[in-house]
Amino acid sequence: MSSNTNVFEMAQRQFDGVADLLKLDPSVREFLRWPLREYHFRIPVRMDDGTIRVFQGFRVQHNDVRGPAKGGIRFHPAETIDTVRALATWMTWKCAVADIPLGGGKGGVIVDPATLSGAEKERLVRGYIQQIWKNIGPRQDVPAPDVGTNPQMMGWMMDEYSKLVGQYTPGVITGKPVGGGGSLGRTEATGYGVIINVREALKYLGLDSSQCTGALQGFGNVSQHAAIGFVEMLKGKVICVSYWDREDRCSYTVSKSDGIDPHFLISITDQYGTIDKAKAKAAGYAVEDGDAWISKDVDVLMPCALEGQLNADSIHKVSKKVRIIAEGANGPTTPEADAVIRERGIFDIPDFLCNAGGVTVSYFEGVQNDMNFYWSKEEVLSKLDEKMTVAFHAVLDMSLNEKVYMRDAAYMVAISRVVKAMQLRGWI
Ligand code: GLU
Numbered sequence: 001m002s003s004n005t006n007v008f009e010m011a012q013r014q015f016d017g018v019a020d021l022l023k024l025d026p027s028v029r030e031f032l033r034w035p036l037r038e039y040h041f042r043i044p045v046r047m048d049d050g051t052i053r054v055f056q057g058f059r060v061q062h063n064d065v066r067g068p069a070k071g072g073i074r075f076h077p078a079e080t081i082d083t084v085r086a087l088a089t090w091m092t093w094k095c096a097v098a099d100i101p102l103g104g105g106k107g108g109v110i111v112d113p114a115t116l117s118g119a120e121k122e123r124l125v126r127g128y129i130q131q132i133w134k135n136i137g138p139r140q141d142v143p144a145p146d147v148g149t150n151p152q153m154m155g156w157m158m159d160e161y162s163k164l165v166g167q168y169t170p171g172v173i174t175g176k177p178v179g180g181g182g183s184l185g186r187t188e189a190t191g192y193g194v195i196i197n198v199r200e201a202l203k204y205l206g207l208d209s210s211q212c213t214g215a216l217q218g219f220g221n222v223s224q225h226a227a228i229g230f231v232e233m234l235k236g237k238v239i240c241v242s243y244w245d246r247e248d249r250c251s252y253t254v255s256k257s258d259g260i261d262p263h264f265l266i267s268i269t270d271q272y273g274t275i276d277k278a279k280a281k282a283a284g285y286a287v288e289d290g291d292a293w294i295s296k297d298v299d300v301l302m303p304c305a306l307e308g309q310l311n312a313d314s315i316h317k318v319s320k321k322v323r324i325i326a327e328g329a330n331g332p333t334t335p336e337a338d339a340v341i342r343e344r345g346i347f348d349i350p351d352f353l354c355n356a357g358g359v360t361v362s363y364f365e366g367v368q369n370d371m372n373f374y375w376s377k378e379e380v381l382s383k384l385d386e387k388m389t390v391a392f393h394a395v396l397d398m399s400l401n402e403k404v405y406m407r408d409a410a411y412m413v414a415i416s417r418v419v420k421a422m423q424l425r426g427w428i
Contacts, residue, residue: 007307007331008082011089014335018411021404028419028428032092035062035085039135043109043127048117055109055124059132061141062088062104065421068139069105070095070359072146072175073128079108083307087146090330091359093414094352098391100363105141107132113148114246114272125153129160136161138171138370144362145175147220147306150271151187155180170369174362183365185380186358191225191304192381193357194328195233196388197349198300201324202234204396205347209234213298218305219243219254219265220273222328222355226302227262241265242293242305246274251290254280297321304328312336318346327351333407342405350407352414353395360387 012033019029038060044052058081061069071091074084084106092104109128113121129136136143145154154176161172170181178184185192202209214230216223219241227238240255254265254275264283268276277287294301294310295317303309307330310318315337318325325341326349327333333341333348341348361384368374375383399409422428 006082007086008089010308010331010334011086014407014411015089015415018408018415021408022412022415024415024419025428028422031428032063032415032418035060035088036064037061037135038081038085039132040081041131043124043131045120045123045127047120055111055127057107057109057128057131058084059107059135059141059143060084060088060105062106063092063418064103064105064141065418065425065427066096066103067101068103068137069141070102070144070362071104071106072144073107073109073149074146075109075111075113075148077110077112079110084108086307087330090352092418093411094356094359096414096417097353097395097410098356098360098387099394099417100360100387102142102359102363105143106146107143111148121153122156125149125156126160129157129164133161133164136172138169138366142171142362142366143173144359145221151175151177151180151182154182171366174365176365181369183361183368183380184375184377185384186361186365187221188225188228188381189361189384190222190328190355190358191227192229192233193360193384193388194222194226194302194304194326194354195229196357196385197354197392198230198302198324198326199234200389200392200396201326201347201349205323207299207323209236212236212300214238214300214302215293215296215298216241216328217293217303217309217332218273218329219269219275220304222358223302223304224262224266224269226304226326226328227260227265230300231259231262236300238262239298240288240293240296242290243269243273243275244305245277246272252277253288253290253292254285255288255292255296256285260285291317295319300324300326302326302328303332305332307331308334310334310337310341315340322346324349327354330355338405338407348406349392350410353391353406353410356391357384357388360384
């Protein structure tokens with residue numbers, strides 16, 4: 001994250017700009033600029049050495065007019081209430097733009113999960129649920145994984161909630177492991193959703209995907225599956241990925257000019273997204289500095305790490321060749337960088353449209369939990385494709401009809417849907 005970016009202010013600035021365009025009523029604007037509810041709590045955890053450590057946790061429910069609040073829980077050492085507020089706000093717009101009947105929420109714990117043992121992690125996630133269980137639920141607020149959390153942790157959270165309410169309640173949380181109430185296709189969903197958006201953008205721009213190159217920032221869940229999708233679905237070439245090296249405490253870019261093999265790189269990556277660079281070098285990959293991904297001569301740039309990565313400084317490093325920026329991360333582009341992207345005419349696929357594949361399959365997971373009937377992976381992924389394609393074109397049409405930038409168009413589609421639901425429920 002760039003040090004001078006407050007992401008919640010950034011989310012509010014983006015919203016304010018579009019509220020002006022939509023001439024939103026001042027009271028509606030004031031209502032939507034802030035979360036509906038937020039919970040701050042302390043989680044005491046017994047560590048393996050017998051001592052107690054107290055962690056700070058948050059859950060923010062930004063809006064639930066279109067359905068239960070929905071959104072992941074992040075475990076990150078630099079987590080703040082403002083990051084969680086921003087991410088919860090973006091979830092409201094994300095679910096609305098994807099047209100799924102859910103609102104926006106987000107949770108967080110200030111912790112580096114890589115410093116915990118498996119048993120400590122389990123006690124921490126169970127402790128998180130013990131603090132918040134009364135305020136979440138399949139019809140209230142449905143958490144999911146995000147940066148630093150994974151399906152196993154979701155499984156423990158679901159188990160803890162089910163024990164506390166005395167009923168098996170798989171629908172309280174999504175992103176659970178397959179076989180433990182999870183949906184096939186959920187792991188791949190966010191990355192594949194990014195690629196479905198890229199596919200539609202390339203078609204719109206008249207570009208042949210098999211001739212296209214891409215560069216990815218990050219090598220966690222989203223980036224790994226976006227890399228696979230770029231290579232296998234689009235037949236394009238990914239020439240680099242960057243990652244955070246936990247041991248060296250800095251990032252690196254791992255590249256190969258004739259195209260990386262995502263499956264190989266995944267096979268040498270740990271659960272926190274750190275690539276074994278000695279093995280990468282031995283296999284003929286170049287290991288460059290962490291910023292190298294941003295200045296590569298590629299057609300598609302895919303920031304799939306944390307917020308604030310394309311900012312006033314870094315945006316000027318983007319190559320003239322770049323045609324599309326596909327925002328797999330939440331909030332990767334600051335308003336200053338946005339202005340440059342707009343001016344240069346790069347086609348931007350905004351975050352809450354581009355990465356909506358994850359929450360879309362989370363929605364499908366909840367539907368399957370409710371029915372207690374599970375779909376095949378093909379069925380899930382084809383439903384995902386349909387939803388994402390429709391969402392992309394709703395935003396593109398808005399952008400073309402109203403002659404606005406794609407991010408503003410996505411906001412216009414999303415805000416209009418949320419405001420309509422508020423009217424229909426008699427809130428305004
Ligand atoms: N954490 C993911 C996101 O930011 C998924 C949220 C969910 O599935 O609820 O979209």
